[in-house]
Amino acid sequence: MTTQMDRRVAELLHHRRAGLAKGDPVTLPLTPSTTFHLPDVQGAPYIYGRNGTPTWSAVEAQLALLEDAEVVSFPSGMGAISAALMATLRAGDKVVLPSDGYYVTRVFARDFLAGLGVQVTEIATRAYAQADFTGCAVVYLETPSNPGLDLIDIADVVARARSVGAKVIVDNTTMTPLLQRPLDLGADLVVAADTKAPGGHSDALFGHVAGRDAALMARVRDWRRLSGAVPGAMEAWLVHRGLETLDVRLSRMCASAEVIAARLAQHEAVQAIRYPGLATDPAHDLAKRQMTGFGFLIGITLKDATVAEGFLERCAFMTRATSFGSTHSSGERRARWGDAVPEGFLRLSIGVEPVEALWSEIAAALG
Template sequence: MTDTPTSRAASLQHLRRQKLMKGEPVALPLTLASTYHLPGDPKDFNQYGRFDNATWEAAEEMLSHLEGAPCLAFPSGMAAISAVFFGLLKSGDRILLPSDGYYTTRVLSERFLSRFGVSFDLGPTASFLDGGFDGYRLVFVETPANPGLELCDIAAVARAAHAAGALVVADNTTMTPFGQRPLDLGADILVAADTKAPNGHSDTLFGHVATRDTEIFESVRRWRELSGSIPGPFEAWLLHRGLETLELRFDRMCSSAGVLAARLKRHKAVEAVRYPGLPDHPSHNLASTQMLRFGSLIGLTLKSAETAEAFIDGCELLQPATSFGSVHSSAERRARWGDAVAPGFIRLSVGCEPTEDLWQAIDRSLSATDR
């Protein structure tokens, strides 16, 4: 079988089959265990729930299959990012973060990494290459950046950062393995919050780290084991179940987002639309080559904070909630969290509702705010 995103989706459904004995359940069992039967020499056996669990190991197998790289599971996306930082950095190191990416990564660095002697600088995603990477131990990219959906060239960043002796970490939360493949573009480490589309049902927190570097993998694995930053088995079971339909859901989400973005661009109540699939996105050409899909997130700006809140509250097919990537479409005004966006900027996460029904609901609510 050829190695393509769709072939990986197809074979993903049959990973468990390869290990099944006759009479065993097709569905993944939930293994709830903190201790194991362990007489005599414990070598090569499950020892303790902080080290081993069959359910999250099955989820890791699925993630590794999709990423094309060994993966480690974590209880959230931020736990995955923390494991990379605390597992690899030391006092005196300097890192570069996106100034317009997910804000919690910056807060973590400011409040905690700095206490351990790790300094950080900020750079806008769209001009991340400017100034070079000399003196950095680690360069952290997030593209498309959340929430403004700016892009940077992962391959170009990787080439320049490696020449300067830096590691490249790519946060691929917004895109999933079916939308973008940073490791194939040269990133050393991938982090993602599987809380979003991979789980897809707004009912669990999860994250993972993927890398093809055995030394990095072992450092992060050891950090997880010693810090206890492990996922719960039930959360892993939910993710495992969600991953089985990720390709199907992400296809609908991205296809609908492309239709909606084009229509929103023409709507008289909308002042601006940001979506990598639109030809007027500043990095549309880069998106067309770097990304497999244009994603399910749309940034739209209405005239005021009040208008934005009225639109969200008035649309019966939009869930007012933070986070994104679920089967239901959701929206939120990101300025309320302190992001550097206009007061009327909305991050719209397109879900799996029928496209035309979703558009009609959005159009009705937008038109009502424009009266």
């Protein structure tokens, strides 16, 4: 039976079909122009490159199909995150952020939002379950958290935030709309770094904000236009191409991650492991209810920093990089960035390599 998401993915692949005339290119043309022919302004679909371009429109149409919501694209995930926060906060407001989430979001809040009169409160992801959101204007969460992979019940947080008049923003970068749907669970806005799995090839910085409140999304769109935080045409074109294979890449990555996580959980060199797909993971039951897949990220703790760095050095099929979600597997010791994790903690991002070849290298590097 065809699922709703299957239908969305198929529509994504054919979303330009209705607008094609005889002889038009089937693949999206790259339109780098920043200026457009304007004998008059009224009715012009494009005016100036800071307002919109045909290439942005195409990738936003794809993402809108997946999110089932309006989408505004940005030149990076942080571009999307900062836009969502700037569109929803004013001086005197209070925002709650995850203390164990993506650290650059916290830096932005501390160094810029706080300076503009916004009260910033940080709590651990699991603490959201008991948090009192009274007085908050925005509750911002990231689930699974990056890099610790803790989960929180989005629908529960939304219900409690709404009861005190707060808006909810969810960073859905690690899951994508194929594996988790925060807007369906009541979130006001979703932010994501499409640099990761949607682009999928480590060659384009990109991000987006999605939402179903027209007035709120108009503020997000105005922030992009007025701040000038606009994506490039080449990056938009690359992400458009990447999105066409997202479904098949995610299927391979998640299936491989489940196999590898189960084996890592039994390996004597691994002192601790976090992967929501493991029945022993503390977030497993929530993951089964809230997500349609367990993702491709695995957190493991080795003995210490030296052992962890040695593993990455020896593993031929594990790129040492600070991003994730690409076709190639990658790993990083996150404590080097100041994350509150053990010195030997590694975030592994499983790619599309044949799983047995990948596991053979991982096992040998651990060995």
